Amino acid sequence: MLAMPNAYISGTGMYVPPRRVTNDDLAKDFGIDTTSEWIVQRTGIEERRYADDGVGTSDLAVHAARDAIEKAGIKKTDLDMIIFATLSPEHCFPGSGVYLQQKLGLCEGNDAKFVPALDIRNQCSGFLYGLGTATSMVKSGACKHVLLVGAEVHSHALDLSSRGRTVGSLFGDAAGAVIVSATDEDRGVRSWHLGADGRYADVLAQRIWDIRRFPFIPQDDKGVGQIQPEMMWAQMEGKLVFRNAIERMMTVLMEACVKNGITGQDIDLFVFHQANLRINQYLQQHLGIPDEKVVHNIQRFGNTTAATIPTLLAESEANGKLKRGMKVAMVAFGSGFTWGCAIVDW
Numbered sequence: 001m002l003a004m005p006n007a008y009i010s011g012t013g014m015y016v017p018p019r020r021v022t023n024d025d026l027a028k029d030f031g032i033d034t035t036s037e038w039i040v041q042r043t044g045i046e047e048r049r050y051a052d053d054g055v056g057t058s059d060l061a062v063h064a065a066r067d068a069i070e071k072a073g074i075k076k077t078d079l080d081m082i083i084f085a086t087l088s089p090e091h092c093f094p095g096s097g098v099y100l101q102q103k104l105g106l107c108e109g110n111d112a113k114f115v116p117a118l119d120i121r122n123q124c125s126g127f128l129y130g131l132g133t134a135t136s137m138v139k140s141g142a143c144k145h146v147l148l149v150g151a152e153v154h155s156h157a158l159d160l161s162s163r164g165r166t167v168g169s170l171f172g173d174a175a176g177a178v179i180v181s182a183t184d185e186d187r188g189v190r191s192w193h194l195g196a197d198g199r200y201a202d203v204l205a206q207r208i209w210d211i212r213r214f215p216f217i218p219q220d221d222k223g224v225g226q227i228q229p230e231m232m233w234a235q236m237e238g239k240l241v242f243r244n245a246i247e248r249m250m251t252v253l254m255e256a257c258v259k260n261g262i263t264g265q266d267i268d269l270f271v272f273h274q275a276n277l278r279i280n281q282y283l284q285q286h287l288g289i290p291d292e293k294v295v296h297n298i299q300r301f302g303n304t305t306a307a308t309i310p311t312l313l314a315e316s317e318a319n320g321k322l323k324r325g326m327k328v329a330m331v332a333f334g335s336g337f338t339w340g341c342a343i344v345d346w
């Protein structure tokens with residue numbers, strides 16, 4: 001029997017839209033009753049990027065995907081699958097994966113390749129759910145190269161008013177991508193650990209429609225859909241999310257270390273989901289992780305949900321913080337609740 005290949009990350013890429021929105025801009029341009037001091041103190045966020053009107057999630061993703069494909073040294077037609085993690089797909093259906101496939105130009109010409117396109121709906125843990133899936137696809141021999149993207153256009157679906165300030169000030173738009181490839185070398189994704197606790201499904205949610213109801217969005221007498229603000233915008237019990245994030249991220253990281261027979265000291269780089277700098281600082285402090293082993297981009301991009309980890313990987317590779325041979329821990333937590341950790345020998 002042939003040995004199973006290893007799955008490693010052969011290329012990383014990222015893209016953020018050019019429009020910068022600082023905390024002061026939220027107060028000045030949007031009239032939100034907030035201060036930069038409040039946002040920085042509670043979250044570490046200084047600014048975020050917003051996509052222009054007319055730009056969708058797959059538009060951001062295509063830049064990140066092209067970047068990752070180039071870095072991996074492959075052609076787009078070498079891809080065997082697309083996995084697209086997002087909570088802000090263009091539409092209810094179809095998912096953003098097929099739009100990305102089209103925009104990558106995989107559906108045209110003599111070398112068109114109609115690869116499967118899978119959307120992952122696991123919010124802030126979406127990238128790690130995708131990494132687990134891509135790794136399994138590669139290790140099983142089904143795929144040699146999987147394009148895994150985490151991308152979000154949050155800004156178009158945020159209540160950018162004082163009413164929505166708690167959630168509205170946190171999120172930004174971005175796309176990150178990796179290529180997960182087969183290799184016979186002794187490297188790559190060593191293990192992945194995923195979890196969920198559906199008891200908290202409503203604690204962080206955006207329930208634009210309710211499919212239990214007929215019609216699923218209430219209509220006025222002219223047949224025009226009517227969505228109340230509490231249905232239209234994401235709702236979050238921030239403190240409960242904060243506490244659970246710390247507990248679950250800590251536990252899943254420990255679980256991963258035990259599984260790999262390592263301790264935190266064996267890990268060279270910690271790539272934590274970027275929901276709140278304070279969450280990650282708490283983890284860092286309690287686990288005794290030195291500053292040089294942690295990377296952040298929440299200060300510049302805000303919480304970009306499925307895009308936080310792949311954008312950090314791309315940035316860290318580009319600036320030399322992430323090098324071949326390093327042991328990397330990626331940890332995430334988010335709506336669902338869902339969480340995950342992956343240990344990767346780079």
Ligand code: UT7
Pocket residue numbers: 033034035038039042043124165166167169237238239241242245274275276303305333334335
């Ligand atoms: O990636 C998805 C997972 N999400 C997270 O992990 C988020 C986890 N939660 C958090 O990071 C924190 O709960 C937040 C940063 C979101 C909020 O911090 P908090 O300390 O829990 O604040 P709070 O929601 O309890 O609000 C405290 C006060 C409230 O005012 P009152 O009622 O005390 O008068 C809020 O209205 O702060 C007010 N507030 C703001 N003030 C200025 C909330 N947002 C803002 C704001 N600017 N942007």
